[in-house]
Amino acid sequence: MIQAAVYTLLFYLFGGATIALALVTVLNRRMLRAVMGLMGVLAMSACFYIMLSAEFLAGVQILVYVGGIVVLMVFAIMLTQTVDVLVEVPHWSRRALAGAAALALLLAVAGLGAGVPLEAPAGAGIPEDNTVAIGKALMDYGPRGYVLPFEIISLLLLAAAIGGIVVARKTAPEDQPLTSGGDLADEGLLQTAHTQRDEEAWVPES
Amino acid sequence: MLMLPELMVIATAFAVLLLDVLVPEKRRVVLAPIALAGLALAFFALLATPQDGELLGGRFALDVVTWWFKLLFLLAGFITVLISLDLLDGRVRVRARGIGFRGEYYTILLFTISGMLYLISARDLITLYVSLELCTMPLFLLAAWRRDDLKSGEAGLKYVIYGAFASAFLLYGLSFVYGLTGEMRLDALARQLQGGAPPLLWLAAALIVAGAGFKVTMVPFHMWAADVYEGAPIPVTAYLSVASKAAGLALMFQMFYRVFGPWLHEWSDLIAVFAAVTMTLGNVVAIVQNNIKRFMAFSAISQAGYTILGFLGPLDTGIPAMIFYLLVYIVTNLAVFACIVWYSNETGREQIQDYRGLAQTNPVIALMMMLGLFSLAGIPPLSGFVGKFFLFSVCAGAGYHWLVAVAAINSTVSLYYYLRVVRQMYIEPPEENAPRLTASPTLATTMAALTVGVVLLGIVPVFYETIHGQTITWLAALAQ
Numbered sequence: 001m002i003q004a005a006v007y008t009l010l011f012y013l014f015g016g017a018t019i020a021l022a023l024v025t026v027l028n029r030r031m032l033r034a035v036m037g038l039m040g041v042l043a044m045s046a047c048f049y050i051m052l053s054a055e056f057l058a059g060v061q062i063l064v065y066v067g068g069i070v071v072l073m074v075f076a077i078m079l080t081q082t083v084d085v086l087v088e089v090p091h092w093s094r095r096a097l098a099g100a101a102a103l104a105l106l107l108a109v110a111g112l113g114a115g116v117p118l119e120a121p122a123g124a125g126i127p128e129d130n131t132v133a134i135g136k137a138l139m140d141y142g143p144r145g146y147v148l149p150f151e152i153i154s155l156l157l158l159a160a161a162i163g164g165i166v167v168a169r170k171t172a173p174e175d176q177p178l179t180s181g182g183d184l185a186d187e188g189l190l191q192t193a194h195t196q197r198d199e200e201a202w203v204p205e206s
Numbered sequence: 207m208l209m210l211p212e213l214m215v216i217a218t219a220f221a222v223l224l225l226d227v228l229v230p231e232k233r234r235v236v237l238a239p240i241a242l243a244g245l246a247l248a249f250f251a252l253l254a255t256p257q258d259g260e261l262l263g264g265r266f267a268l269d270v271v272t273w274w275f276k277l278l279f280l281l282a283g284f285i286t287v288l289i290s291l292d293l294l295d296g297r298v299r300v301r302a303r304g305i306g307f308r309g310e311y312y313t314i315l316l317f318t319i320s321g322m323l324y325l326i327s328a329r330d331l332i333t334l335y336v337s338l339e340l341c342t343m344p345l346f347l348l349a350a351w352r353r354d355d356l357k358s359g360e361a362g363l364k365y366v367i368y369g370a371f372a373s374a375f376l377l378y379g380l381s382f383v384y385g386l387t388g389e390m391r392l393d394a395l396a397r398q399l400q401g402g403a404p405p406l407l408w409l410a411a412a413l414i415v416a417g418a419g420f421k422v423t424m425v426p427f428h429m430w431a432a433d434v435y436e437g438a439p440i441p442v443t444a445y446l447s448v449a450s451k452a453a454g455l456a457l458m459f460q461m462f463y464r465v466f467g468p469w470l471h472e473w474s475d476l477i478a479v480f481a482a483v484t485m486t487l488g489n490v491v492a493i494v495q496n497n498i499k500r501f502m503a504f505s506a507i508s509q510a511g512y513t514i515l516g517f518l519g520p521l522d523t524g525i526p527a528m529i530f531y532l533l534v535y536i537v538t539n540l541a542v543f544a545c546i547v548w549y550s551n552e553t554g555r556e557q558i559q560d561y562r563g564l565a566q567t568n569p570v571i572a573l574m575m576m577l578g579l580f581s582l583a584g585i586p587p588l589s590g591f592v593g594k595f596f597l598f599s600v601c602a603g604a605g606y607h608w609l610v611a612v613a614a615i616n617s618t619v620s621l622y623y624y625l626r627v628v629r630q631m632y633i634e635p636p637e638e639n640a641p642r643l644t645a646s647p648t649l650a651t652t653m654a655a656l657t658v659g660v661v662l663l664g665i666v667p668v669f670y671e672t673i674h675g676q677t678i679t680w681l682a683a684l685a686q
Contacts, residue, residue, distance in 0.1 A: 112406040116386065143263030149336040152324055155216065156340040159317040162223070163347030166307045167362065 010051065018044040029089075031077050039070040056131040208261050208268055211248040211276060212323045215283075218244025219316035226309020234308050238291035241312040245284045245319070252276055257676070260329070264391070267329050270680040274529050274673060275326040275456055278536055282448045283319040285540045287312065288652045289547045290441035297646050300554030305352050305439055314344045315445070322449065326456045330390040331380050334460060338376075341453045342369060342421060345446060349438040361437025368420065368430040376417025382410035383465070392464045403469060411473070414461055415480075421454025423507045424514065425484040432495075435503035440550050443499055444543035447506045448536045455513060455532065462517060463525075470517065477517050478601075478609050485511025485616045493623045498546055498556050501623070502539075505582060508620060509535055512597055512613060519600035522681055526674040527596035534581070534593035534663050541656035542578035544649060545571055552643040558627055563636020568643055572631045574657040579624040581660045584617045589663030596670065 021044065024037030042065040049058035090098075141147045221244070222237050229236065252273070260267035292298060294308045321341030328334040346369060350362025384390065386407060387398040399407065419427040435443045462470055488508030495501040513535070516528030548571065549564075550556055565572040581590035594617065602610045645653070663669055 108409055112404075112409050116404050116406050141262050143265070145263065145265075146332060148262050148265050148324075148328075149330075149333045152321070152333065152336045152340055155317055155320065156336065156343060159314050159340070159344040160347070162310050163314050163344055166310045167347055167350045167353060169353070 007051065010047075014044050014047045014051070032074070035070060035073050035077065038073075039066055042066050042070065054130060056134055208255060208259050209266060210251040210255060211280065212320050212327075214244060214248040214251055215280075215316050215320040215323065218248075219313045219320070222309055222316065223313045226313070235295050237308050237312055238287060238295065241287050241316060242284065244316065245280055245287065249277075249280045249284070252280060257680075264393075265329050265333055266324075266327050268327060270676045271459070271525055271529065272326045274676075275452070275459075275532075276323050278452060278529070278532055279319060279322040279326075279449075281533075282445070282452065282536050282540070283315065285536075285544075285652065285656065286315065286441060286445040286449075288648060289444060289540070289544045290315075292551055292646050292649055293439065293441060293547065298551040299643075300550075300552065307351075311348070311351065314348060318342075318344045318348075318449065322453050322456065325453055326460070328460070329392050329464075331384060331392070331395075332390060334392075334457070335377065335380060338421075338453060338457055339373065342450060345442075345450065348442045349434050349446070351442060352437075352439050355437075357437040358439065359437070361434045364430055364437075365434045372417050372420030372427065375413045375420075379410045379413030379417065382406055382413070386410070392460065395465050396467065399465070400468065411461075411466055411469075415458070418454045418458045418461070419480075421450050421457065422510045422514070423451065423454075423484075423503075424480055424510055425487045425507065428484070428487070428507050428510075431507055432500045432503040435506075436497055436499045440499065440543065440547045440556070443502070444540055444547065447502060447539055447543070451506065451510060451513070452532060452536070455528070458514075458517070459525075459528075463521065474518050474604060474606075477514060478606050481511045481514050481518075482609055482612045483511075484508065484514070485613060489616050489619045489623070492620070493626075495623075496558055498558050498561070498627070501558060501627075502542070502546070505620070505624075506539065508616065509539070509582070511616075512594060515597045515601045515609070515613065518604040518606060518609075520603075522678055523596075523600050523603060526670065526677045527593075527600045529673050529677075530670045531593040531597055533669065534589040534660075537656055537659040537663060538578055538581040538588075538590055541653065541660050542575060542582065544653045544656055545575040545578065548645055548649045548653065549643075551649070552645075558630055559634075561627060561630045562634035563640060564631040566636050567640050568645075571643075571645065571653065574653050576628050576631065577657055577660055579627055581664070583621040583624045585621070587661075587664045589660050592664050592670070 018041055021037045021040035025034050025041060028034045028037060042061060046058040046061040046066070049055070049061060137144060137146050138150050139145065139147055218241060222241055225237060225240065226234065255268065255273070257270050257273045258268060290311070293305060294311055318341045321337050321339070321344075324337035325334065325341055328337055346362055346366045349365050350358050352358035383395065386404060387395050389395045389398050415424075416427060418424075420430070423431045435446065438446060466473075485508045488504045488506070488511060492501055492504035492508065495504060513528060513531055516524045516531070518524065519527070546556070549561065553560065564575075577588060581588035584590045584594040586592075594613075598610050598613055601613065
């Protein structure tokens with residue numbers, strides 16, 4: 001009895017905190033504070049996972065999202081000084097429109113979702129050792145397994161990593177004659193040495 | 207065996223990636239032929255693959271429609287590599303801006319193709335979503351491939367932000383579907399929902415349509431198209447205009463026919479309105495465009511409006527009409543884009559006025575481009591006309607005569623703006639001393655082959671008849 005009461009209390013506590021932190025993320029004009037809000041939201045989701053006794057998911061949530069992605073965002077913000085404060089405030093009409101759209105979606109979800117019976121489907125209980133179960137499901141190539149999406153995600157990550165490196169590289173490597181300085185070179189913004197090297201190497205292959 | 211085409215594409219991607227490391231820069235011209243060979247092998251593997259069967263406990267399946275979609279994806283990928291390789295190998299007259307990294311380019315391109323192949327074969331929500339991301343997320347990077355070019359960077363950034371937003375909508379909708387049924391498998395989902403659809407399912411469907419509509423550039427989810435098309439390197443723009451659309455259509459197909467099938471007719475009115483708005487807005491805005499890439503973006507939006515007409519009809523006419531139109535659209539749009547790529551490679555220009563007098567300097571290529579544009583406008587006997595004819599007849603068969611009228615008026619409007627380009631090429635005089643431009647053998651062959659395709663698809667009925675016949679046999683087998 002007391003356990004159930006504490007459970008409910010904790011649920012509402014975490015729920016309220018999630019909503020408050022999400023609002024901080026969306027409404028705060030300072031990037032760093034918004035990211036901290038986001039970190040809170042992600043940590044709160046980990047709490048929900050623990051309450052649902054999905055400890056593995058909670059651990060992954062903390063490791064990947066809080067520990068990895070948010071830290072990456074903080075790095076990105078720290079390294080680009082100019083975007084600390086979002087100076088441009090959208091016109092009030094656009095903000096009102098965005099607010100109205102968000103409210104409409106919220107009402108639609110709440111209104112339509114209210115009539116749905118929230119019961120767990122039959123046989124959807126959590127296995128005792130759900131970490132093992134997740135590991136097995138990821139590697140299982142039978143009808144209950146997820147090996148195909150798992151492998152597809154690995155391809156996606158590889159493609160994203162390769163592309164990200166190409167796009168983010170500041171200069172082309174030495175033996176890359178095809179990459180020019182682009183717009184910046186035309187405006188004389190890049191060092192001449194850099195463009196000169198490109199010019200010399202610029203021999204169309206036939 | 208069933209997964210052979212996918213595995214071949216992925217193996218080729220890795221081969222290209224590794225060779226890029228091992229081979230010195232000067233010899234990296236071999237990468238494009240390897241990518242082409244891999245895609246061709248995958249194509250033949252697909253031809254040898256049975257049109258029916260499943261793997262991995264039913265998570266990966268093939269049927270007639272899946273098979274045809276895969277054929278289209280491989281075709282689109284193959285042509286894209288063909289029109290990219292001159293630019294990436296530096297066989298251009300006007301210096302390319304900040305484009306390079308051939309190996310990485312082809313690797314990512316091949317990965318997105320494999321993503322599309324998995325997307326249409328997926329039979330559960332997670333695989334569906336993950337493979338959709340595999341075929342669209344690397345496109346964000348390809349759009350930003352012209353490093354140091356501000357417009358390309360802008361294109362990549364806008365695409366990422368809008369794309370993430372659309373993905374979030376899609377995922378939200380899919381999570382509702384899962385929450386309502388507790389099922390991941392599409393067939394099990396459809397069975398669960400047969401008992402009756404709670405109202406929340408409508409919201410889920412709306413969110414999924416928003417996510418898929420973004421990929422298809424359906425109005426009002428089209429906002430990204432013009433800027434991204436303009437900023438991306440032209441071969442990437444060409445690929446985006448067919449691949450993103452085909453992927454979105456494949457997703458809609460998977461969700462509409464396999465899961466929401468029983469209610470599709472209830473949404474017909476909404477789909478009709480979406481189609482009408484999409485084609486009208488695309489056409490009206492295309493009239494005032496001056497940049498040929500933006501122009502093609504709005505043209506592509508209006509074509510998306512025609513394509514979704516196929517969802518109005520019953521399966522046995524709607525599916526073949528849509529697949530055939532997609533085939534026609536891929537061939538025609540890439541034919542026009544091949545000409546645009548060629549012109550940009552030779553002159554570095556991409557405004558519509560820049561094409562003036564092309565018929566006098568390069569009459570053959572001007573003719574090919576004109577045929578492509580006329581096919582997009584739907585002038586008989588070119589393939590665009592036949593494709594539209596089948597879609598319009600599906601639409602009329604479903605009782606939407608007003609929509610057929612709207613579509614016909616739109617086709618007329620579109621003829622006006624496609625003629626703007628033709629007018630520049632044929633009526634306006636060329637610039638003084640405008641030189642006769644040469645075309646590289648690859649691009650010339652590609653343009654010629656695609657133009658032949660544009661004409662042949664229109665006058666030889668065998669393609670549509672095959673798709674139609676196979677679909678009917680498949681549906682008959684399903685009904686038993």
